[in-house]
Amino acid sequence: xxxxxxxxxxxxxxxxxxxxxxxxxxxxxxxxxxxxxxxxxxxxxxxxxxxxxxxxxxxxxxxxxxxxxxxxxxxxxxxxxxxxxxxxxxxxxxxxxxxxxxxxxxxxxxxxxxxxxxxxxxxxxxxxxxxxxxxxxxxxxxxxxxxxxxxxxxxxxxxxxxxxxxxxxxxxxxxxxxxxxxxxxxxxxxxxxxxxxxxxxxxxxxxxxxxxxxxxxxxxxxxxxxxxxxxxxxxxxxxxxxxxxxxxxxxxxxxxxxxxxxxxxxxxxxxxxxxxxxxxxxxxxxxxxxxxxxxxxxxxxxxxxxxxxxxxxxxxxxxxxxxxxxxxxxxxxxxxxxxxxxxxxxxxxxxxxxxxxxxxxxxxxxxxxxxxxxxxxxxxxxxxxxxxxxxxxxxxxxxxxxxxxxxxxxxxxxxxxxxxxxxxx
Amino acid sequence: xxxxxxxxxxxxxxxxxxxxxxxxxxxxxxxxxxxxxxxxxxxxxxxxxxxxxxxxxxxxxxxxxxxxxxxxxxxxxxxxxxxxxxxxxxxxxxxxxxxxxxxxxxxxxxxxxxxxxxxxxxxxxxxxxxxxxxxxxxxxxxxxxxxxxxxxxxxxxxxxxxxxxxxxxxxxxxxxxxxxxxxxxxxxxxxxxxxxxxxxxxxxxxxxxxxxxxxxxxxxxxxxxxxxxxxxxxxxxxxxxxxxxxxxxxxxxxxxxxxxxxxxxxxxxxxxxxxxxxxxxxxxxxxxxxxxxxxxxxxxxxxxxxxxxxxxxxxxxxxxxxxxxxx
Numbered sequence: 001x002x003x004x005x006x007x008x009x010x011x012x013x014x015x016x017x018x019x020x021x022x023x024x025x026x027x028x029x030x031x032x033x034x035x036x037x038x039x040x041x042x043x044x045x046x047x048x049x050x051x052x053x054x055x056x057x058x059x060x061x062x063x064x065x066x067x068x069x070x071x072x073x074x075x076x077x078x079x080x081x082x083x084x085x086x087x088x089x090x091x092x093x094x095x096x097x098x099x100x101x102x103x104x105x106x107x108x109x110x111x112x113x114x115x116x117x118x119x120x121x122x123x124x125x126x127x128x129x130x131x132x133x134x135x136x137x138x139x140x141x142x143x144x145x146x147x148x149x150x151x152x153x154x155x156x157x158x159x160x161x162x163x164x165x166x167x168x169x170x171x172x173x174x175x176x177x178x179x180x181x182x183x184x185x186x187x188x189x190x191x192x193x194x195x196x197x198x199x200x201x202x203x204x205x206x207x208x209x210x211x212x213x214x215x216x217x218x219x220x221x222x223x224x225x226x227x228x229x230x231x232x233x234x235x236x237x238x239x240x241x242x243x244x245x246x247x248x249x250x251x252x253x254x255x256x257x258x259x260x261x262x263x264x265x266x267x268x269x270x271x272x273x274x275x276x277x278x279x280x281x282x283x284x285x286x287x288x289x290x291x292x293x294x295x296x297x298x299x300x301x302x303x304x305x306x307x308x309x310x311x312x313x314x315x316x317x318x319x320x321x322x323x324x325x326x327x328x329x330x331x332x333x334x335x336x337x338x339x340x341x342x343x344x345x346x347x348x349x350x351x352x353x354x355x356x357x358x359x360x361x362x363x364x365x366x367x368x369x370x371x372x373x374x375x376x377x378x379x380x381x382x383x384x385x386x387x388x389x390x391x392x393x394x395x396x397x398x399x400x401x402x403x404x405x406x407x408x409x410x411x412x413x414x415x416x417x418x419x420x421x422x423x424x425x
Numbered sequence: 426x427x428x429x430x431x432x433x434x435x436x437x438x439x440x441x442x443x444x445x446x447x448x449x450x451x452x453x454x455x456x457x458x459x460x461x462x463x464x465x466x467x468x469x470x471x472x473x474x475x476x477x478x479x480x481x482x483x484x485x486x487x488x489x490x491x492x493x494x495x496x497x498x499x500x501x502x503x504x505x506x507x508x509x510x511x512x513x514x515x516x517x518x519x520x521x522x523x524x525x526x527x528x529x530x531x532x533x534x535x536x537x538x539x540x541x542x543x544x545x546x547x548x549x550x551x552x553x554x555x556x557x558x559x560x561x562x563x564x565x566x567x568x569x570x571x572x573x574x575x576x577x578x579x580x581x582x583x584x585x586x587x588x589x590x591x592x593x594x595x596x597x598x599x600x601x602x603x604x605x606x607x608x609x610x611x612x613x614x615x616x617x618x619x620x621x622x623x624x625x626x627x628x629x630x631x632x633x634x635x636x637x638x639x640x641x642x643x644x645x646x647x648x649x650x651x652x653x654x655x656x657x658x659x660x661x662x663x664x665x666x667x668x669x670x671x672x673x674x675x676x677x678x679x680x681x682x683x684x685x686x687x688x689x690x691x692x693x694x695x696x697x698x699x700x701x702x703x704x705x706x707x708x709x710x711x712x713x714x715x716x717x718x719x720x721x722x723x724x725x726x727x728x729x730x731x732x733x734x735x736x737x738x739x740x741x742x743x744x745x746x747x748x749x750x751x752x
Contacts, residue, residue, distance in 0.1 A: 195643055196643065196644055197644055197647050199642070200642040200643065200644055200645060200647060200648065201456075201618070201647070201648065202556055202557065202580055203556040203577075203578055203579030203580035203581065203615055203618055204556045204557070204578070204579070204580070205556075205579075206643070208643070272560070273556075273557035273560050273561065314533065317533065317534075317535050317565075318533070318534060318555075318561065319534070319553065319555035319556070319557045319558040319560075319561045319577075319578075320555070320556065320557040320561070321555050321556060321557070321578070322534075322555050
């Protein structure tokens with residue numbers, strides 16, 4: 001591994017002490033100095049970052065790379081390439097693989113594949129209940145000791161509130177964070193779009209906003225009862241935001257994230273049964289979209305994730321309700337974040353904090369900030385117009401409604417633990 | 426015969442729906458059809474209506490063409506009227522009843538299509554339990570094949586809506602002067618959705634939907650209709666009342682308490698005839714649940730046009746088939 005100097009980049013470093021134009025010195029994968037070469041680098045490679053934004057590598061709170069078990073859809077290798085092309089250096093790995101990640105051995109397997117691929121770092125989330133059955137709590141402490149960063153039941157329902165309470169209590173005792181996907185499945189009732197104008201018009205079974213917000217309310221109140229560190233995943237409607245805001249004002253320390261695509265589309269995009277817009281939770285009304293954009297600009301929702309879900313072609317080749325949900329969006333996560341800045345939804349510093357220091361803080365990991373002594377996970381971004389064309393997609397999943405979109409920024413280099421893992425050529 | 430029909434093109438129509446002034450590419454939905462085209466289809470159907478009364482019930486319009494009924498869901502009326510319509514147009518006709526659960530397990534919908542395409546058919550008439558299935562199929566078949574939507578999930582049943590408005594026009598030639606009510610399970614009804622579009626496009630000034638709140642979609646007013654929970658208030662002064670079939674499975678999933686209460690609140694009983702306009706008619710797309718959504722006296726009475734709807738179905742479907750067949 002070469003020593004590196006990133007010269008004259010404009011450092012955007014939310015939560016860090018240093019920002020503005022600086023040189024960064026990297027040795028053995030560690031940032032050893034900013035503007036000062038403390039140990040005399042050994043014939044370093046110099047990266048000219050003049051006129052570039054230099055920021056911490058992105059921390060993505062939810063990805064599915066499909067391995068093990070669903071390699072026909074995607075692999076850790078293919079999706080890691082896509083991730084680093086968007087500046088992502090740490091991914092949170094969801095446990096709904098085949099088999100499900102509910103044992104220490106499964107965690108180690110995933111970590112080992114990431115080490116072999118050697119592009120970005122992984123934090124594995126393990127299953128909150130055994131086999132994701134929503135009924136028997138998993139061996140949480142064993143999973144934590146094996147490296148699980150948090151526990152989640154993904155989209156699978158928890159049997160009842162008593163199981164959720166017990167899971168939260170047990171996790172709380174061992175200081176384990178729970179990532180909770182709020183959805184009341186009785187109310188969702190096999191729906192596939194937001195219950196509203198479009199579900200009505202297209203005759204597609206709808207999921208009311210209340211299916212999410214009722215689950216949010218239950219989870220918030222149970223987190224107060226149990227003291228668990230609760231993170232709410234993929235918020236999509238304005239009632240949930242109101243509840244989270246209210247929780248914050250009464251001192252309940254719940255955190256929340258939103259999927260990047262939820263900041264760009266509402267239910268109207270589904271018109272004409274376009275399967276690329278089949279996501280979970282569904283795209284909601286234009287009022288919900290406006291409220292989510294407002295909540296992300298404040299401190300109500302502190303993180304944005306890709307919610308990357310690659311599929312092979314067959315998964316989307318069916319009538320809307322029979323097609324698989326999800327978007328393979330990781331490789332445009334950063335360009336889309338910059339688009340939010342261009343749209344004046346957030347300032348640059350806030351926008352970058354949503355994918356770096358804030359998610360790192362939610363996970364309780366020492367990354368997401370550029371500082372002396374920390375791991376050299378860095379993204380360098382250039383202003384440049386480009387079009388996201390189908391032929392350029394690195395992910396195995398081509399299920400992406402952003403294909404054909406013009407962007408004004410692109411990732412120029414990604415550095416993970418001091419190694420250049422992506423270069424735009 | 427279709428060669429003599431001039432179909433006006435509207436600015437709003439989707440390009441994909443129409444290939445020329447005289448042909449539809451597919452017939453999937455009513456929502457985007459221009460008013461002039463809907464009226465042209467009705468006029469053409471009018472000219473076909475006489476064919477069924479002739480000693481030789483055939484016209485040679487689609488001779489040499491092959492039409493396939495591709496039904497992934499059970500149907501009697503729609504399937505047979507399409508079959509008769511195709512045969513009266515002299516087309517070769519094939520009925521394929523797909524077991525939807527079997528296709529779900531193994532062969533995908535696309536595989537099924539590819540196989541049928543390989544048999545060089547010209548048109549598929551598709552019924553499928555998933556909303557958007559006809560649209561999906563139309564995007565995935567080769568250029569020379571037309572798709573007719575015979576009902577997709579809860580989304581659309583455009584030929585049923587066309588035959589309903591054809592029947593209405595027989596009694597009320599001026600759509601701009603009538604009040605129409607649709608009663609029953611609006612939430613799950615593809616017929617209701619297509620009818621709401623058709624009536625709106627034809628500028629019917631007063632369109633009402635009536636049912637318990639569990640069976641009225643949230644925000645149905647976006648479709649340009651007024652909703653009523655009280656049937657007596659809703660049908661008052663209406664010229665056309667379209668009763669929808671109540672599907673039995675709804676009873677067991679807490680949409681309604683029981684048949685008895687449903688009939689009392691939303692069943693078309695003889696005394697409710699007094700509430701509609703003097704010349705008002707009662708319609709039903711079939712099959713009828715007698716004593717649940719409509720009494721036998723009304724269904725078989727002189728205000729009912731239920732059987733005319735069935736016969737009109739053949740002429741209207743002949744018109745749609747002939748306009749949608751690629752040259």
